[in-house]
Amino acid sequence: MYQPTIGLEIHVELKTRTKMFCGCLNDPLEKHPNINICPVCLGHPGTLPTINKKAVEAVLKLGLALNSKIPETSKFDRKNYFYPDLPKGYQISQYDAPLVIGGELNGIKLRRVHLEEDTARLIHSTDDAHSLVDFNRAGVPLMELVTEPDIKTGKEAVAFAKELQLILRHLGISDADMEKGQMRVEANVSVSKDNELGTKVEVKNLNSFRAVEEAIDYEIKRQIESLENGHKIRHETRGWDEFEKKTKSQRLKEEAHDYRYFPEPDLPLMDLTKFNLEELKISIPELPDQKRTRFSKEYNLAPNQAEILIEDRLLAQYFEEAVSELDAEIGGIDTEQRGIAIQTLFNYLTSDLKGLMAEQKIGIQELNITPENFADLVVLINKGELSSRLAKDILKEMFLSGRDPRQIIEEKGLKQVSDEEIIKKMAEEVVAENPKAVEDYKKGKETALQFLIGKTMAKLKGQGKPEIIEKLLKETLTKTK
Numbered sequence: 001m002y003q004p005t006i007g008l009e010i011h012v013e014l015k016t017r018t019k020m021f022c023g024c025l026n027d028p029l030e031k032h033p034n035i036n037i038c039p040v041c042l043g044h045p046g047t048l049p050t051i052n053k054k055a056v057e058a059v060l061k062l063g064l065a066l067n068s069k070i071p072e073t074s075k076f077d078r079k080n081y082f083y084p085d086l087p088k089g090y091q092i093s094q095y096d097a098p099l100v101i102g103g104e105l106n107g108i109k110l111r112r113v114h115l116e117e118d119t120a121r122l123i124h125s126t127d128d129a130h131s132l133v134d135f136n137r138a139g140v141p142l143m144e145l146v147t148e149p150d151i152k153t154g155k156e157a158v159a160f161a162k163e164l165q166l167i168l169r170h171l172g173i174s175d176a177d178m179e180k181g182q183m184r185v186e187a188n189v190s191v192s193k194d195n196e197l198g199t200k201v202e203v204k205n206l207n208s209f210r211a212v213e214e215a216i217d218y219e220i221k222r223q224i225e226s227l228e229n230g231h232k233i234r235h236e237t238r239g240w241d242e243f244e245k246k247t248k249s250q251r252l253k254e255e256a257h258d259y260r261y262f263p264e265p266d267l268p269l270m271d272l273t274k275f276n277l278e279e280l281k282i283s284i285p286e287l288p289d290q291k292r293t294r295f296s297k298e299y300n301l302a303p304n305q306a307e308i309l310i311e312d313r314l315l316a317q318y319f320e321e322a323v324s325e326l327d328a329e330i331g332g333i334d335t336e337q338r339g340i341a342i343q344t345l346f347n348y349l350t351s352d353l354k355g356l357m358a359e360q361k362i363g364i365q366e367l368n369i370t371p372e373n374f375a376d377l378v379v380l381i382n383k384g385e386l387s388s389r390l391a392k393d394i395l396k397e398m399f400l401s402g403r404d405p406r407q408i409i410e411e412k413g414l415k416q417v418s419d420e421e422i423i424k425k426m427a428e429e430v431v432a433e434n435p436k437a438v439e440d441y442k443k444g445k446e447t448a449l450q451f452l453i454g455k456t457m458a459k460l461k462g463q464g465k466p467e468i469i470e471k472l473l474k475e476t477l478t479k480t481k
């Protein structure tokens, strides 16, 4: 039996206002190349870097959230190599004294988290004749998280990366969008048999969660097959080919650079005891896992329902505000009733309202409907005053005008008729006007009843409650000879 061993290295661009070692804006949306640059991030001789305290705090905050150890001191080092995207000829990174040590996430142990600077972006012409360099990204704070090789499958690796992404977003440290390169995952994969250590292969070019899973699973299979065929695994870097769905050799590790790390002489040793860790800890918001527990307990949501809210912080906030309005309105009713009302609220929010927002391409922050009005609508639905058909119409009207549902109902005369007196009168009229259908019904024809319900509903302009119509029609029919 072969045992796969997988460790991850995840780079994350931090969402700070300015770059890591200079005052240039860190703006990933900047379309114009070489706008946010200065002599420091261009690596001009004689310039000196300054540490961005906010970036350091962001990494420490993540460390605290993941129960890691924050050492007393930390330092930056120079990682020397030459590449056109690195103007200084070295990258300021951290070698043997990272900001964060250990910790755990999703049952996977962490080795370390450190901070470095991102490189410039290279844009290659389609004919490969020339390359352009955009330095806007040069010097952007880049965090690198390294796990212990605790992972066994592609699926586990994805679960880890997804949870990390959620935490980064909750902490406000990074948007961690993989497609935008804000979060880049690399996997070290090896397989071993009989407790012998396998040869590690580094898999790169994983630009989506799907690529992470497919590439790791492919690589495990490739290595096992290779060993079975009597080949040796080469210590190399391989890139995932999204189209061919396979990893391909990029370079042998024997050729890998010796980075000649040494302490960055232009930056002081960092005394991390000077940071107010208690204060940082307090500033950590409720994290996804705590939310899962609370959403299940407070709102009785199923795990997949809770997940929809956890993945969308603003939607979750809106949901919670609406539930609190709901509680204020229906306060005192039993928990079962409350549970039903919350389910109605959740369903209308995540299907109908989300659908309307997607249609109009607007986000929750531009939404016209206040949580209070949304809760009002739910109360009306649950009282049986609105059929689901009417509720959808009113929701759409609320969406367009931002008005109170009761106001809309009144103006449009839309209220569902549940007044038995009115419905009974209409049912009697319908029975009197349709003797043929009544006769058919008496002969046991089920469709005749549906026909009569339809006629009654038409008289009520579609606003009758179907169950009441059916009940009262049946009563009238039994009385009719």
Ligand SMILES: [Zn+2]
Pocket (backbone or CB within 6 Å): 019, 022, 023, 024, 036, 037, 038, 039, 040, 041, 042, 139
């Ligand atoms: Zn700069």
